[in-house]
Amino acid sequence: MISFILMVNKQGQTRLSSYYEWMNMEERVALESEIIRKCLSRSELQCSFLEYRGFKVIYRRYASLFFIVGTKADFDVRKSALASGAKKGDKGVENHENELGLLEFIHSLVETMDRWAGSICELDIMYQLEQVHFLLDEMVQNGYVVETNKSNVLRPIDLIERESKKNEGMFR
Numbered sequence: 001m002i003s004f005i006l007m008v009n010k011q012g013q014t015r016l017s018s019y020y021e022w023m024n025m026e027e028r029v030a031l032e033s034e035i036i037r038k039c040l041s042r043s044e045l046q047c048s049f050l051e052y053r054g055f056k057v058i059y060r061r062y063a064s065l066f067f068i069v070g071t072k073a074d075f076d077v078r079k080s081a082l083a084s085g086a087k088k089g090d091k092g093v094e095n096h097e098n099e100l101g102l103l104e105f106i107h108s109l110v111e112t113m114d115r116w117a118g119s120i121c122e123l124d125i126m127y128q129l130e131q132v133h134f135l136l137d138e139m140v141q142n143g144y145v146v147e148t149n150k151s152n153v154l155r156p157i158d159l160i161e162r163e164s165k166k167n168e169g170m171f172r
Contacts, residue, residue, distance in 0.1 A: 001143040006068040012036050015125045020143030049099045058102045067106045071097040108148045
C-alpha cells in the first residue's frame, strides 16, 4: 500500500504531497524533510530504493523534480502480524510491495503528466496544483494504484477543461 507520494524540486522544496495513511503534521514534516534529504544526497549511481523508519522509499528524478513514493505493509498484514504475536516495531511485519512496479508507476505518472501538460515541469505543478492532485487521485485511490492507462486518467480532466471553457463563453 502506498503511504505517501511526494514531488520535490532539486532544492528540497516539496511541490506536492499526498498522504494515504494518517500522520500528524509534525510527523509528516519531520518524515518529509528526512526522506527528501536522504534522496537528494544519493548519487545517480546508487539504487533508487531505500528503507527508512519502516517505509520502503522508491524515488526517481525527472529533470529538476524528484518523484518519491513511500510504502508500508498493508494494514491487514500488520494487524494479522500483531495478532500472531509480533511487536509493533518488529521486523516480522514484511512489506511485500514490488519496488520495480512502483518505479514503473512513477514513470507512468510522469508520462501521463507529460501528455497532459506537454513537458511537465515544476511550474506546471505549482500553478495547476488542483489538476495535478486530480490526476494523481485518478491513478491512486486509498493508497492503491487503480489506473495506469493515460487515456482513462486524462479523460475526466479533459471533460472538466472542456466544460469550463463552455462556461467562460457564457458570461462574456
